Amino acid sequence: MKKMYLIIASILWVSASHAQVAKRAVVRDGQFNAVIQEVVLPDLTSDHSYEGKFFKIVQGKNEEAVRFDDSEDLQLKAATTYYHLNKARKFFAEVINSSYVQNLPQITIRLDLTNVFNELGHFANDNLDPQYNNALSVPGGRGYAPKNIEPWGTEIWFRPSKEINIKDFRGVADYGGSVKNSLASFRRQTHIANLQQFIITMYGSSVGGNIPVGSVMRLVGTSLVLEVLFQTSDVAAEFFSRKIYRLDSALVPEIIYHEFSHVALSNHLELTHSTPVNEGLADYFAGKIADSKKLATKIKDYNLFSGKQVNNKQQYRLAFERGDFANADFVFGLLWNIGETVGTDIENKFVYGMTANLSTNMSIKEDLINATLETCKQACKSPFNDRLRLYKLYNSKNL
Ligand SMILES: [Zn+2]
Numbered sequence: 001m002k003k004m005y006l007i008i009a010s011i012l013w014v015s016a017s018h019a020q021v022a023k024r025a026v027v028r029d030g031q032f033n034a035v036i037q038e039v040v041l042p043d044l045t046s047d048h049s050y051e052g053k054f055f056k057i058v059q060g061k062n063e064e065a066v067r068f069d070d071s072e073d074l075q076l077k078a079a080t081t082y083y084h085l086n087k088a089r090k091f092f093a094e095v096i097n098s099s100y101v102q103n104l105p106q107i108t109i110r111l112d113l114t115n116v117f118n119e120l121g122h123f124a125n126d127n128l129d130p131q132y133n134n135a136l137s138v139p140g141g142r143g144y145a146p147k148n149i150e151p152w153g154t155e156i157w158f159r160p161s162k163e164i165n166i167k168d169f170r171g172v173a174d175y176g177g178s179v180k181n182s183l184a185s186f187r188r189q190t191h192i193a194n195l196q197q198f199i200i201t202m203y204g205s206s207v208g209g210n211i212p213v214g215s216v217m218r219l220v221g222t223s224l225v226l227e228v229l230f231q232t233s234d235v236a237a238e239f240f241s242r243k244i245y246r247l248d249s250a251l252v253p254e255i256i257y258h259e260f261s262h263v264a265l266s267n268h269l270e271l272t273h274s275t276p277v278n279e280g281l282a283d284y285f286a287g288k289i290a291d292s293k294k295l296a297t298k299i300k301d302y303n304l305f306s307g308k309q310v311n312n313k314q315q316y317r318l319a320f321e322r323g324d325f326a327n328a329d330f331v332f333g334l335l336w337n338i339g340e341t342v343g344t345d346i347e348n349k350f351v352y353g354m355t356a357n358l359s360t361n362m363s364i365k366e367d368l369i370n371a372t373l374e375t376c377k378q379a380c381k382s383p384f385n386d387r388l389r390l391y392k393l394y395n396s397k398n399l
Pocket of ligand 1 (some may be wrong): 258262
């Protein structure tokens with residue numbers, strides 16, 4: 001009997017020392033559908049909570065990590081974000097070889113947080129414009145001792161989902177009664193839909209301004225996320241499955257990649273600004289981290305820059321640069337094409353290297369285009385010819 005205990009104890013000890021903890025998380029299957037599976041969580045430093053070398057997953061304003069005995073719902077979000085954040089980090093640290101990402105300190109990830117970000121106070125007042133159905137990355141701050149506000153580092157926040165009944169959307173009847181049908185019609189008709197624009201158009205002012213558009217959906221991503229949610233039957237996102245709109249951003253791998261990409265690029269592109277160029281870049285890397293043939297095919301077919309199945313492909317317009325309808329979709333499609341033009345074997349390092357020539361308030365037409373041409377001088381396999389091919393690509397789009 002004693003021997004038995006010893007054997008069991010040593011098995012437990014061995015497994016604890018390796019910290020090979022498996023948890024249920026949302027992942028993509030080969031068909032790009034979201035499924036819940038057991039995955040091994042890498043680099044955990046705690047044996048009872050979701051705290052690891054690179055990420056600590058907390059709920060709301062807590063500083064203690066989510067525990068292995070917390071509710072199943074909360075743990076599913078904790079495991080899903082933890083698993084995919086580590087995958088995204090690995091991509092930048094090991095595939096791209098970014099020393100900035102290699103040296104990032106542990107990042108706190110907040111689930112179910114509704115507060116608006118405040119640059120001085122960290123969290124804005126609880127009652128101020130609570131946020132749902134989106135995610136964002138926030139820069140670190142110095143804190144404010146007189147008000148007991150501790151300094152904080154870069155963080156990623158995932159909002160809780162909140163159901164919004166489809167009857168509150170404007171014009172749904174015209175589109176066939178479900179959000180999914182509505183989106184399909186909208187895309188067919190306009191071919192300029194990015195997710196935010198879609199929501200704004202659908203939501204309009206029909207609810208008497210009770211719920212501002214911003215609290216329904218901030219820029220959580222663009223073509224890529226739209227495509228993902230539209231093309232897959234998502235157990236996690238349940239986005240179009242019923243007569244409701246709701247988005248559990250902590251359960252959508254591509255949103256997690258998108259947010260980490262913002263962090264990974266934050267040495268040159270500030271987290272406080274959302275521009276078409278930095279949103280397009282975050283989507284580009286989210287697409288590459290996802291590394292799915294099926295998704296890549298969809299992007300080829302439906303991206304609004306050059307999609308095979310898009311009739312009315314977009315030409316560059318000045319309106320893409322700024323304002324509510326600033327178009328990150330155009331940038332995303334542009335980057336995807338630049339990658340193919342310079343060669344898929346070097347595209348990720350090319351696009352990443354290019355960000356060193358970018359700053360926060362850059363324009364598409366001048367700064368982004370110049371940065372690609374500059375980068376090509378150094379990084380392209382045949383700089384002269386590849387630059388010509390890039391010029392040709394830009395000319396075809398009025399750039
Ligand atoms: Zn973003």
